Amino acid sequence: MLNPNLEDIQLTKDEYERYSRHLILPEVGLDGQKRLKEAKVLCIGTGGLGSPLLLYLAAAGVGTIGIVDFDIVDRSNLQRQIIHGTSWVNKPKIESAKSRILEINPACQVNLYETRLMSDNALEIIEPYDIVVDGTDNFPTRYLVNDACVLLDKPNVYGSIFRFEGQATVFNYQGGPNYRDLYPEPPPPGMVPSCAEGGVLGVLCGIIGTIQATETVKIILGQGNTLSGRLMLYNALDMTFRELKLRPNPERPVIEKLIDYEQFCGIPQAKAEEEKQKMALPEMTVTELKQLMDSGADDFVLVDVRNPNEYDIAKIDGSVLVPLPDIERGDGVEKVKELLNGHRLIAHCKMGGRSAKALAILKDAGIEGTNVKGGITAWSQEVDSSIPTY
Numbered sequence: 001m002l003n004p005n006l007e008d009i010q011l012t013k014d015e016y017e018r019y020s021r022h023l024i025l026p027e028v029g030l031d032g033q034k035r036l037k038e039a040k041v042l043c044i045g046t047g048g049l050g051s052p053l054l055l056y057l058a059a060a061g062v063g064t065i066g067i068v069d070f071d072i073v074d075r076s077n078l079q080r081q082i083i084h085g086t087s088w089v090n091k092p093k094i095e096s097a098k099s100r101i102l103e104i105n106p107a108c109q110v111n112l113y114e115t116r117l118m119s120d121n122a123l124e125i126i127e128p129y130d131i132v133v134d135g136t137d138n139f140p141t142r143y144l145v146n147d148a149c150v151l152l153d154k155p156n157v158y159g160s161i162f163r164f165e166g167q168a169t170v171f172n173y174q175g176g177p178n179y180r181d182l183y184p185e186p187p188p189p190g191m192v193p194s195c196a197e198g199g200v201l202g203v204l205c206g207i208i209g210t211i212q213a214t215e216t217v218k219i220i221l222g223q224g225n226t227l228s229g230r231l232m233l234y235n236a237l238d239m240t241f242r243e244l245k246l247r248p249n250p251e252r253p254v255i256e257k258l259i260d261y262e263q264f265c266g267i268p269q270a271k272a273e274e275e276k277q278k279m280a281l282p283e284m285t286v287t288e289l290k291q292l293m294d295s296g297a298d299d300f301v302l303v304d305v306r307n308p309n310e311y312d313i314a315k316i317d318g319s320v321l322v323p324l325p326d327i328e329r330g331d332g333v334e335k336v337k338e339l340l341n342g343h344r345l346i347a348h349c350k351m352g353g354r355s356a357k358a359l360a361i362l363k364d365a366g367i368e369g370t371n372v373k374g375g376i377t378a379w380s381q382e383v384d385s386s387i388p389t390y
């Protein structure tokens with residue numbers, strides 16, 4: 001429970017009316033609404049999770065809300081990032097979120113931090129707040145938020161989402177476990193695909209984000225049992241909730257200072273490896289591919305290594321689908337061999353990363369090929385604008 005001096009906090013007449021359905025709940029009541037009014041909550045990320053949780057925190061009467069994000073609203077965000085509207089596309093997410101929050105609750109003090117949360121700004125940004133809510137989507141930031149909250153002794157309300165499944169819990173609350181008890185080591189880079197790669201059901205964000213908002217409100221009020229020590233696992237397809245027990249690991253290293261979290265998660269090393277892999281492969285631009293196709297040459301096969309549903313969304317005419325997972329399993333390598341039958345191989349994917357991976361595997365199997373730089377995204381931007389980007 002947050003413990004401001006309740007006698008110093010007054011509700012206005014408008015607030016009595018606005019929060020009347022809270023005030024008549026004995027678990028909230030006048031004191032609870034005053035605690036909400038005095039509370040300072042920092043939301044990191046105003047994407048899929050940040051959107052619903054900010055809407056509910058603002059509506060619930062949280063007096064001060066901080067928002068950290070560096071991104072602009074993309075059209076592909078609108079399917080789930082419901083705080084942002086169409087007119088905000090290409091504009092800063094934090095500005096969009098603030099305007100919507102003030103529309104819901106003009107009395108809310110909204111502090112904006114248009115920056116990436118990093119080791120050199122995290123402590124300063126987080127310090128003035130009572131509770132931190134993590135609505136981000138990457139491992140370095142999650143470890144950073146965790147460690148900063150441990151150092152500053154702030155509860156960290158955590159959520160994550162992927163495809164149809166989500167997780168939520170409360171870290172670092174009243175001596176409870178933190179993120180490093182759940183994940184002592186980061187996964188190898190690229191092991192866990194992002195929502196941009198694997199997709200996500202829009203309404204899943206609503207479920208997990210509102211669980212985070214609920215936990216935040218409960219911590220402020222000091223009511224109920226929080227998710228501290230319990231990891232909630234939700235599956236939208238089965239409509240099931242499961243729980244895992246979490247305990248502080250006695251062997252967990254003591255966090256003494258913030259570190260380089262990109263390095264900790266192996267990101268620069270993985271990027272260098274990917275670059276090296278790409279450099280070792282012959283490449284061609286989409287314009288060169290177009291010229292080759294227009295020349296009537298028939299000595300090559302264009303292999304698309306994306307997933308079948310991506311191929312249904314958009315494809316380059318004449319390409320043949322052999323998904324990367326099939327190539328990784330081995331049967332795709334055989335399929336490519338059959339397709340080539342003496343022709344040369346050109347491969348593409350969405351942006352050029354997966355096709356580089358596929359070509360490296362094929363090279364080990366004795367098949368040389370050329371990678372299309374920028375994939376079908378570059379094709380859509382530079383050659384054929386009738387092809388949708390996704």
Ligand SMILES: Nc1ncnc2c1ncn2[C@@H]1O[C@H](COP(=O)(O)OP(=O)(O)OP(=O)(O)O)[C@@H](O)[C@H]1O
Nearest residue numbers: 045046047048068069070071116117136137141196
């Ligand atoms: N270190 C960070 N500091 C501030 N904001 C962050 C940080 N890391 C991630 N975010 C923000 O967290 C949000 C995560 O939300 P989400 O994954 O739904 O959005 P997205 O990145 O727009 O999605 P997509 O990858 O599909 O385009 C994003 O708005 C992103 O900019």
